[in-house]
Amino acid sequence: MTNALDIEGLTKTYGSGFEALKGIDLKVAQGDFFALLGPNGAGKSTTLGIVCSLVTKSAGKVSVFGYDIDTHLSDAKLHLGVVPQEFNFNQFEKVFDIVTIQAGYYGIPLKKAAVSAEKYLKKLGLWDKRNTPARMLSGGMKRRLMIARALVHEPKLLILDEPTAGVDIELRRSMWSFLEDMNRQGTTIILTTHYLEEAEALCRNIAIIDHGRIVRNTSKRELLQQLSLETFLLDTELALDTAPDLEGFSCRLDDEGVLEVDVHKGQALNDVFMQLEQQRVKVVSMRTKANRLEELFIRMVEHNAPKGETKTEGRA
């Protein structure tokens, strides 16, 4: 089956001489929910910008559902919906107009565009705001407006560049559920995000890009299996003065008296509880210290960083 997106040997050197992409290869299967992660300036937005033809590539090949953007750009674009990182609509236009005008650019007559606009504005909770100028919307509403605009021509591939940036947790969850729904209905989704929990919750496959190169491209499951150590935080019923001695495990008390236990790959968490039981330490709740994907991500980009440069942001 044709891939939703095929990228081969993609390079981009900006006029300033900055080499943003150094020959990346990427394949996204139809129906996938795919995350492209990387630190700031890694090349995520450049990659997606080239796919959407907002950025001109220096070399390489990009195909969307088999349509090469060099030879069949118009066909490739018909299959694409784009939600950019920054608000890029006319702030003085009304919500409904923004969506229907976008449909018009795809050659959809107004009557048909109005039906599609109503469908997505309702789904995204913006129908009541259809006659409101875009500048009057809240940040979250503006993000949802960009999603409605990207979907109005029913694209088969939806590209979202940090769609939930600056959105509150409740709205973020509702957007996740909306995107999962779209994906279940067959839309291939490619996402970049700074929230690694978002990628972990939504995506099936993940590529990590750093310094213009793909440093990992695999399934989320396989990626998480590579995590060799996880740290668990255990809240005990009674406050501990010292960390208990757990054979085979490294453990310590943090500043707030919470017990931190490192569990290596292959070790059983049951052993921790068994030993704590024997020492009459009762655990009332447990959580992981960091998001698993975040932990892996930080390790990968730190490993990939040039000598003398460290990345401690832990953000994609």
Next chain:
Amino acid sequence: MNAQALFTAYTTIVLREIRRFTRIWPQTLLPPAVTMTLYFIIFGNLIGSRIGEMGGFDYMSFIVPGLIMMAVITNSYANVVSSFFSMKFQRSVEELLVSPVPNWVILAGYVTGGMARGLGIGVIVTLLSLAFTQLKIHSLPMVVVTVFLTSALFSVGGFINALLATKFDDVSIVPTFVLTPLTYLGGVFYSIDLLPDFWQGVSMANPILYMVNGFRFGILGVSDVNPFVSLGTILAFIAVLTFIALRLLARGKGIRH
């Protein structure tokens, strides 16, 4: 995209442009009407009555075609340059760039939008002029063809300016320092017969002279240049500027990184 889809995309751009300039009519339609009325009163009535005849017509009749053309030129240009540059500035131009609309449809849409405003203003100014003088049309086809082509030409010019502009200053430099002097020196207010030979020769290098005179020929039947040379000049400029605009669009100049 098939022909039907291309037409839908084209009309979407055109209607969006018309909605834009009619929504902000106090900024777009009213000022040229006021300015031109002042020209009619001051230059036509007050000063013109002391000037006497120009080219065989009273001064008011002589300047009306030039003033209509001046309004068409400046407004066609201003509409496209300000609208497209605003889209670049707000990044809403990306809505067009990610869509499958071909470059020539984008250009045609904006040029038509610019023409809608330029010609709309032309009609307003013409109607206003009727309060000051009588207009007898010498050649309606010449009037229509000249004004349509001139409006198209300056709309394309505005589009190129918008593509090349990187800041708001760049949007006003060409109208202020190029367009206005060329228009004023393009025979709007006088016949180049009044000039010494050398300056007549220099004036012949001003493209706006051909447009003003072509239009004046259509209305009054008099012109400083052959009307067919006027039309040929306008067509040649349209061809060159359209080629440049399409090349810049294809290269993504000012709109793609």
